[in-house]
Amino acid sequence: MSLNLKFGAFKSYYDEGMSAYTKGDFSVSREYMLKAAEMCSDLATQYPTADMRAEFKKKGEDILKFIRTNLVVRPKEEVVSGGNAPSQKADNLESAFEPMPKDQFKVKLTDIAGLEEVKETIKKRLILPLKKPEVYKEYGVTAGGAILMYGPPGTGKTMIAKAVASESDVNFFYVPSDKLVDKYVGETEKKIAALFDKVRKNLPAVLFFDEFDTIASERSADDKVAKMTVAALLTQIDGLGNDTRDMLLLAATNTPWLIDGAVLSRCKNLYLPLPDAEARATIFHIHLKKNLKKKDIDYVLLADQTEGLSGRDISKICEEIRLNLASRCIETGDAQICTMDDLLEEIRAAKKRPRPNLRMFETYNKEHSKDML
Ligand SMILES: Nc1ncnc2c1ncn2[C@@H]1O[C@H](COP(=O)(O)OP(=O)(O)OP(=O)(O)O)[C@@H](O)[C@H]1O
Numbered sequence: 001m002s003l004n005l006k007f008g009a010f011k012s013y014y015d016e017g018m019s020a021y022t023k024g025d026f027s028v029s030r031e032y033m034l035k036a037a038e039m040c041s042d043l044a045t046q047y048p049t050a051d052m053r054a055e056f057k058k059k060g061e062d063i064l065k066f067i068r069t070n071l072v073v074r075p076k077e078e079v080v081s082g083g084n085a086p087s088q089k090a091d092n093l094e095s096a097f098e099p100m101p102k103d104q105f106k107v108k109l110t111d112i113a114g115l116e117e118v119k120e121t122i123k124k125r126l127i128l129p130l131k132k133p134e135v136y137k138e139y140g141v142t143a144g145g146a147i148l149m150y151g152p153p154g155t156g157k158t159m160i161a162k163a164v165a166s167e168s169d170v171n172f173f174y175v176p177s178d179k180l181v182d183k184y185v186g187e188t189e190k191k192i193a194a195l196f197d198k199v200r201k202n203l204p205a206v207l208f209f210d211e212f213d214t215i216a217s218e219r220s221a222d223d224k225v226a227k228m229t230v231a232a233l234l235t236q237i238d239g240l241g242n243d244t245r246d247m248l249l250l251a252a253t254n255t256p257w258l259i260d261g262a263v264l265s266r267c268k269n270l271y272l273p274l275p276d277a278e279a280r281a282t283i284f285h286i287h288l289k290k291n292l293k294k295k296d297i298d299y300v301l302l303a304d305q306t307e308g309l310s311g312r313d314i315s316k317i318c319e320e321i322r323l324n325l326a327s328r329c330i331e332t333g334d335a336q337i338c339t340m341d342d343l344l345e346e347i348r349a350a351k352k353r354p355r356p357n358l359r360m361f362e363t364y365n366k367e368h369s370k371d372m373l
C-alpha cells in the first residue's frame with residue numbers, strides 16, 4: 001500500500017473511531033482506534049522525513065493512551081456508583097473460586113510446535129521450581145512473581161498456560177475476567193482480594209489471567225471501578241514478592257500496550273511470536289495427523305506458503321478442509337482424500353483474511369526489552 005493510501009486509511013479509521021466514540025459505541029470505537037494506531041506505527045517507520053515519522057509516532061502513542069483511558073470494554077451492565085451492591089461475605093466470595101480439576105487439561109509442552117526458547121523458559125522458570133521447590137530453594141531461587149505472555153492472536157499463549165497446568169501438578173486457578181469485574185463500586189476489589197486469599201490457601205499454585213488487558217488496562221481518573229480494580233491488582237501483585245513465594249501469576253494478552261504501566265512494571269515479559277517455517281510444518285502435521293486420509297503432502301511447501309499465519313490460522317485451515325471433505329463425502333458417497341490442492345486453496349483463502357500488525361509488537365519489544373525473561 002502506498003503512503004497516501006495508508007494515510008487515507010489511517011484518517012478514515014480515526015474518523016470512524018471518533019464518530020463511534022461520540023455515539024457512545026465504545027467497543028466499535030476501540031476496534032477502529034486500534035487500527036488507526038496500527039496505521040500510525042506503519043507510517044512512523046515509512047515516511048521519508050524524520051519530522052513526519054516523529055509526528056506519527058507521537059500520534060500513535062496518543063491514540064493508544066486514548067484507548068487505554070477511554071475505550072476499555074466494560075462488563076455488560078453500566079457501572080453503578082454507590083452502595084446498593086448485594087454485599088457478600090468474604091467466605092462466600094472465596095467459594096466462587098476453585099482450582100481447576102487436575103486432569104482438566106491434557107496438553108503438554110511437547111504438543112506445542114516451535115517456541116523452543118519460550119518452552120525452555122517456562123520449564124526452567126515455572127514448571128521445575130513448582131515441581132521441585134526444595135532443589136530450587138537450595139540454590140536460592142523460588143517460584144513466584146508475575147509473568148506476562150504476549151504476542152499476536154493464536155500463537156499459543158493459552159495453550160502454554162494449559163500445559164503449565166497439566167505439567168506442573170500444582171493448583172491451577174483460571175478465572176475469566178467477567179467473574180471478577182463487578183459493576184458495583186468496591187465489589188471488584190473484594191473479589192480480587194478473595195481470589196488471591198483463596199489461592200494463598202491452596203499453595204503452591206498458579207493463577208492464570210487470560211485476556212489480562214480486560215482487567216489490567218490503564219483507565220481514566222473518572223472511571224472509579226476500573227481504577228480501583230487496577231489498584232487492587234497492584235496490591236496483590238506486590239504481595240507476591242513477600243509471603244506468597246510459591247504462587248505464580250501467569251497472564252496472557254495480545255495487546256500488552258493497553259495494560260496499566262504500574263502493573264506492567266511488575267511483570268516479567270515473555271513474547272510468543274508467530275511460528276517460524278519449521279513450527280508451521282509441525283503444526284500442519286499435528287492438525288492433519290488423526291482420522292484423515294492424505295496423499296503426497298509436502299509439509300515444507302505448506303510451511304513455505306504460510307509465512308505470517310498463526311498456529312490458530314493453520315489449525316483453522318485444517319479444520320476447514322476436514323469439513324469440506326466430510327461434506328463432499330456425503331454429497332458423492334465416496335471416501336475423500338486430502339490433497340495438496342485442497343490445502344493450497346484453503347491457504348489462499350486464509351491469507352486474504354486480515355492479519356495483525358506486527359509493528360506494534362516490534363515497538364513494544366524494543367521498549368520493554370529490559371523486562372524480558
Ligand atoms: N505453537 C503451536 N503449536 C500447535 N498448535 C498451535 C500453536 N499455536 C497455536 N496453535 C493452535 O491454535 C489454537 C489457538 O492457540 P491459543 O488459544 O493458545 O492462542 P492464543 O495465543 O491464546 O491466542 P489469543 O491471543 O487470541 O488468545 C490452539 O488451540 C492450537 O490448535
Ligand SMILES: [Mg+2]
Nearest residue numbers: 157158210252
Ligand atoms: Mg488465548
